[in-house]
Amino acid sequence: MRKLIKALSLMSIAVLSTPSVAHADEASKTDGPPFVVHRLTDFLYAIGEPSYYQKNYSYLIVGERKALMFDAGANQKENITEVAKKITDKPLSVLPSHLHFDHLGGLHNFQSVYLVDTPFTRKFKVKDDLYQVPEPVYLGNFDHMVVPPFKVTRLVKPQEIIDLGGLQVRLLSVPGHTQDEVALYDEAHNILLAGDHLYPSWLLAGNLKDYVSSLNATLKVINPQTAIYGAHADEDPSKVPAMTYADVVAIRDKMLQIQAGRAKGESFSDPELIKSSELYKVHKDISILTNIRFTDGRGFGY
Numbered sequence: 230m231r232k233l234i235k236a237l238s239l240m241s242i243a244v245l246s247t248p249s250v251a252h253a254d255e256a257s258k259t260d261g262p263p264f265v266v267h268r269l270t271d272f273l274y275a276i277g278e279p280s281y282y283q284k285n286y287s288y289l290i291v292g293e294r295k296a297l298m299f300d301a302g303a304n305q306k307e308n309i310t311e312v313a314k315k316i317t318d319k320p321l322s323v324l325p326s327h328l329h330f331d332h333l334g335g336l337h338n339f340q341s342v343y344l345v346d347t348p349f350t351r352k353f354k355v356k357d358d359l360y361q362v363p364e365p366v367y368l369g370n371f372d373h374m375v376v377p378p379f380k381v382t383r384l385v386k387p388q389e390i391i392d393l394g395g396l397q398v399r400l401l402s403v404p405g406h407t408q409d410e411v412a413l414y415d416e417a418h419n420i421l422l423a424g425d426h427l428y429p430s431w432l433l434a435g436n437l438k439d440y441v442s443s444l445n446a447t448l449k450v451i452n453p454q455t456a457i458y459g460a461h462a463d464e465d466p467s468k469v470p471a472m473t474y475a476d477v478v479a480i481r482d483k484m485l486q487i488q489a490g491r492a493k494g495e496s497f498s499d500p501e502l503i504k505s506s507e508l509y510k511v512h513k514d515i516s517i518l519t520n521i522r523f524t525d526g527r528g529f530g531y
């Protein structure tokens with residue numbers, strides 16, 4: 230989840246002038262194809278949703294034996310696996326970067342679902358291999374979305390390698406946005422798929438201490454040559470959300486300043502959704518939001 234506040238505050242303005250525009254889910258019904266594919270390498274594809282207000286990007290990794298989607302897309306109505314099947318005929322699985330609604334929209338289309346195995350995610354197991362994500366974790370009520378229970382075919386531990394045949398990615402646990410946030414690192418090709426851990430826009434910090442620790446760990450894994458791709462675009466939704474090593478350092482440094490009480494933030498609120506929050510600008514379109522409390526009284530974070 231990202232830029233919820235900005236998007237919804239823009240929509241609340243739209244409500245005043247255009248009574249037909251009411252909800253975030255209606256805002257997703259803009260013109261243009263639901264999915265746009267960008268070929269990043271001969272084995273890695275970014276699948277963007279530029280007409281969805283949160284500008285999500287999911288990634289398809291194609292090995293010699295298997296294919297893996299990192300995130301299921303936000304769109305519940307169009308089938309993202311049809312897009313993947315046009316690219317590869319390898320057996321397809323999906324691994325969500327975390328359990329927010331905008332990363333699970335297409336989950337029901339997948340026969341095979343991977344999930345990070347941590348004490349936090351284990352709490353959502355209802356029976357056998359069936360998992361149910363509760364609303365305080367899912368946050369789908371903002372888009373009037375629900376996620377039915379889903380079957381998990383493989384649990385992946387932090388630091389475990391997922392072998393797709395001739396292509397391996399390591400699962401990194403990177404809590405901070407949420408407790409369950411993960412990233413995938415392909416060491417051989419020096420590529421980091423970062424989910425909501427890193428993207429070039431408004432980053433929502435659920436736990437600043439964890440976020441800083443995860444960024445420090447990420448900085449030990451990546452280097453200035455690493456290609457880093459996040460799960461949400463910046464202002465231009467047609468552009469794949471790529472980040473640089475310097476961006477990661479700048480975000481980490483800003484979070485350290487926030488922790489030390491040395492960063493200058495501004496109060497941010499929105500009558501529709503956000504009772505209170507703090508907004509800190511980093512650089513480019515990148516900002517950090519902390520201490521978010523929704524108007525329904527819920528706090529974002531853990």
Ligand SMILES: [Zn+2]
Pocket residue numbers: 230231327329406425
């Ligand atoms: Zn999120």
